[in-house]
Structures are given as C-alpha cells and as structure tokens.
Amino acid sequence: MVEKNTGAGLRGQSAGQTAICTVGAEGNSLRYRGYDVVELAEQSTFYEVAHLILHGELPTAAELEAFRARVDGHRDLPPALREVLERIPASAHPMDVLRTGCSFLGNIEPEGDFSRQMDVAERLLAALPSMVVYWYRYSHDGVRADTDTGEDTIGGHFLHMLHGTAPGDLERRVMDVSLILYAEHEFNASTFTARVCASTLSDLHSCITAAIGSLRGPLHGGANEAAMDMIEQYASEEEAVADVLRKLEAKELIMGFGHAVYRLRDPRNAIIKEWSRKLAELKDDPLLFAVSDAVERTMKERKNMFANADFFHASAYHYMGIPTKLFTPIFVMSRVTGWAAHCFEQRANNRIIRPGADYVGPDDRSYVPIGDR
Numbered sequence: 001m002v003e004k005n006t007g008a009g010l011r012g013q014s015a016g017q018t019a020i021c022t023v024g025a026e027g028n029s030l031r032y033r034g035y036d037v038v039e040l041a042e043q044s045t046f047y048e049v050a051h052l053i054l055h056g057e058l059p060t061a062a063e064l065e066a067f068r069a070r071v072d073g074h075r076d077l078p079p080a081l082r083e084v085l086e087r088i089p090a091s092a093h094p095m096d097v098l099r100t101g102c103s104f105l106g107n108i109e110p111e112g113d114f115s116r117q118m119d120v121a122e123r124l125l126a127a128l129p130s131m132v133v134y135w136y137r138y139s140h141d142g143v144r145a146d147t148d149t150g151e152d153t154i155g156g157h158f159l160h161m162l163h164g165t166a167p168g169d170l171e172r173r174v175m176d177v178s179l180i181l182y183a184e185h186e187f188n189a190s191t192f193t194a195r196v197c198a199s200t201l202s203d204l205h206s207c208i209t210a211a212i213g214s215l216r217g218p219l220h221g222g223a224n225e226a227a228m229d230m231i232e233q234y235a236s237e238e239e240a241v242a243d244v245l246r247k248l249e250a251k252e253l254i255m256g257f258g259h260a261v262y263r264l265r266d267p268r269n270a271i272i273k274e275w276s277r278k279l280a281e282l283k284d285d286p287l288l289f290a291v292s293d294a295v296e297r298t299m300k301e302r303k304n305m306f307a308n309a310d311f312f313h314a315s316a317y318h319y320m321g322i323p324t325k326l327f328t329p330i331f332v333m334s335r336v337t338g339w340a341a342h343c344f345e346q347r348a349n350n351r352i353i354r355p356g357a358d359y360v361g362p363d364d365r366s367y368v369p370i371g372d373r
C-alpha cells in the first residue's frame with residue numbers, strides 16, 4: 001500500500017539558499033533584497049525594483065535613467081517575431097503566446113555566452129509586454145499596434161498599447177504597484193522551475209519559457225483569472241456569499257485564497273485591495289469591489305482563510321479595462337525579473353538540481369516476452 005506522502009509538494013523543506021527575497025522566518029512578510037515590499041509599493045517605482053532585483057541594489061538617479069533607457073530601447077519586436085505572433089489565433093491563451101514568443105526570441109536572438117545574461121533579461125523585460133499586446137490587438141482587432149508608445153513605465157506602455165491611448169495617472173500608478181508586488185517570491189513553483197532549468201546550464205530563454213508554463217496554472221499565477229471568472233458572475237454581495245458557502249460545502253477551491261507559505265496573511269493583498277477600492281471609486285462602479293470584499297469576509301469567517309496576491313488583482317485589472325485573459329501575462333511582465341535573478345544566482349553557484357524519490361512501485365520482476373503475457 002502506498003503510504004501518505006507527508007513531504008508532498010516539498011512543503012516546508014528548504015531547497016537551497018537565496019539572497020534575492022524572503023517571506024521572513026514567520027512567513028508573514030515579504031522583502032526584496034532586504035527591503036519591505038510594503039515600503040517599496042508605497043515609495044518606489046517598478047523600474048527601481050526591477051533594478052534592485054536584477055542588479056542587486058536600488059539604483060542611483062543616474063543608474064535608473066541608464067537602466068530605463070536601455071530597457072525602453074528594447075521594446076520593439078523584430079519582423080520575424082511579429083510574423084509568428086500574427087499566425088497565432090485569437091482563441092489562443094496569451095500565456096501560450098508569451099511562451100512561444102519567448103522561445104522564438106531565443107532562436108533569433110540567442111543568449112550564446114552567459115556573459116550576455118543581463119542583456120537578455122533586460123530585453124525580455126522590455127519585449128514581453130509588447131509581444132502579448134501586439135498579438136492581442138492583431139488577433140482581436142486586426143490592428144498592428146505601435147510598440148513606440150513613448151510611455152516611461154512598463155505598465156503605462158502595456159495599457160497604452162492595449163487601449164491605443166495614454167492611461168490616466170491612477171491607472172499608471174496601479175500598474176506600477178502591481179508589477180512591484182508580483183516581481184519576486186522566493187522559491188515559488190515557476191521560479192523553482194526556472195532554477196531547475198538553469199541548473200542544467202541551459203540558456204535563459206529556455207528557463208523563462210519553462211517558468212511561463214509553470215506560472216500559467218490556476219493554482220499559481222492563473223488564479224487571478226480564475227478569481228475574475230468567479231466574481232464577475234455575482235450580481236450582489238448576497239449572491240456572492242451564498243455561492244461561496246455552497247462551494248465550500250462542496251469542497252471546491254476558492255481561487256485567490258490560501259497560500260503555500262504564508263499562514264496568517266499575504267502582505268501584498270492589503271496593498272492591491274486598497275488600489276482596487278480607489279479604482280472602484282474613480283470608475284463609480286462599486287459592485288465588483290463590494291462582491292470581492294464580501295467573498296474575502298466570508299472566507300475569513302467560515303474557513304479562516306485569507307486572500308492572496310491574486311484575488312484583488314482581478315477587480316483592479318478589470319477596472320482598468322484589461323481583458324481577463326491578459327491578467328496572468330501581466331504577472332509574467334513583472335516576475336521575469338525574479339526568474340532571471342534566480343537563474344543568475346543558480347548559475348553563479350551551480351550544482352544540477354536533482355532530488356531523490358521514495359520508490360513505491362512493484363518489487364523486482366523479470367521481463368516476460370510479449371507473446372507470453
């Protein structure tokens with residue numbers, strides 16, 4: 001008989017060291033290279049945080065300008081990549097589009113020597129938003145969207161390309177905060193995927209492509225889309241509460257709740273929740289926020305469970321007119337910084353990642369020729 005695997009999902013086990021990020025000894029806080037994410041979300045910009053994660057330190061004013069100029073200068077897409085994107089149907093999931101786009105870029109702009117790893121990371125940071133919106137606008141509206149938006153933030157660039165007009169200041173700031181919150185999270189599933197790939201000394205495009213595939217699932221990054229699919233069904237708070245209670249009774253998962261490492265709260269939730277509230281006010285459209293709030297209260301009261309980073313991202317993105325299927329790609333646009341930094345860290349002190357396994361299959365037996373079976 002197979003015994004219950006108490007170490008399932010490697011939960012609670014250390015799989016190595018990192019200097020990039022920690023959720024703290026209590027698993028209740030989040031720090032990027034020592035800086036509290038709450039402080040970063042209040043005071044910094046995503047470009048500063050991306051520099052911190054990729055280059056190890058917050059930039060000086062001159063370093064920030066140089067970094068921004070390098071990244072912004074990489075937004076355009078080569079014609080061969082545009083052709084590939086134009087062939088992908090509107091029915092595709094944009095996470096699959098990013099997976100293909102990232103992989104294709106690895107063919108036409110290969111990393112080659114690892115000394116080019118930072119160039120590749122900065123190129124991907126700039127190109128992924130252009131890639132996903134270029135495909136979206138072409139496949140859905142027949143428009144070849146201009147990658148030259150003149151926007152000086154990555155979130156602003158994404159919204160401008162998507163809607164064809166400059167976003168408002170609130171939307172620009174919400175996108176920047178969202179990208180800060182999603183940038184890095186220690187040994188989560190997609191980052192660990194990237195590190196396993198890096199540990200074979202593979203190229204950075206392969207590591208990031210693998211990580212995109214891992215983030216796509218609804219138990220990880222895909223939860224922001226799954227949360228939206230749920231909350232948009234409810235016409236009132238009462239309807240939301242009744243349906244969540246029914247789901248809990250049926251032992252269904254409520255997407256956007258629970259966490260593999262946090263036990264009391266996800267520190268990112270209160271931040272994005274507040275921005276979602278501000279957007280609801282700005283748009284004079286309180287329903288989705290009220291429904292989300294009711295779901296959060298019900299989960300706390302009935303299950304003692306808290307919302308994770310994904311839950312209020314759903315309403316926040318929706319208020320900014322972002323189609324649901326582009327939610328998880330925004331996570332990619334940010335987390336590419338964390339993934340790349342982890343690959344660099346793995347490469348700097350590498351040993352191939354290859355855990356053991358407890359064998360629970362049949363005892364030894366002899367081969368039986370096919371005619372005798």
Ligand SMILES: CC(=O)SCCNC(=O)CCNC(=O)[C@H](O)C(C)(C)COP(=O)(O)OP(=O)(O)OC[C@H]1O[C@@H](n2cnc3c(N)ncnc32)[C@H](O)[C@@H]1OP(=O)(O)O
Nearest residue numbers: 218219220221223252253254255256257258259260308309
């Ligand atoms: C940015 C991010 O990636 S954050 C995560 C995003 N994912 C989600 O929101 C998906 C919904 N949540 C989940 O599926 C899980 O909470 C995960 C995947 C995040 C963590 O999984 P685990 O570490 O295995 O969860 P954990 O051990 O805390 O689960 C304990 C119990 O709570 C239940 N539970 C966990 N999450 C939920 C949920 N969202 N809704 C209802 N019940 C839940 C589990 O089924 C389990 O019940 P059991 O003891 O009867 O089997």
Ligand SMILES: O=C([O-])CC(=O)C(=O)O
Nearest residue numbers: 184185187188189260261
């Ligand atoms: O750490 C995790 O398991 C998931 C998560 O919150 C993240 O990747 O941001």
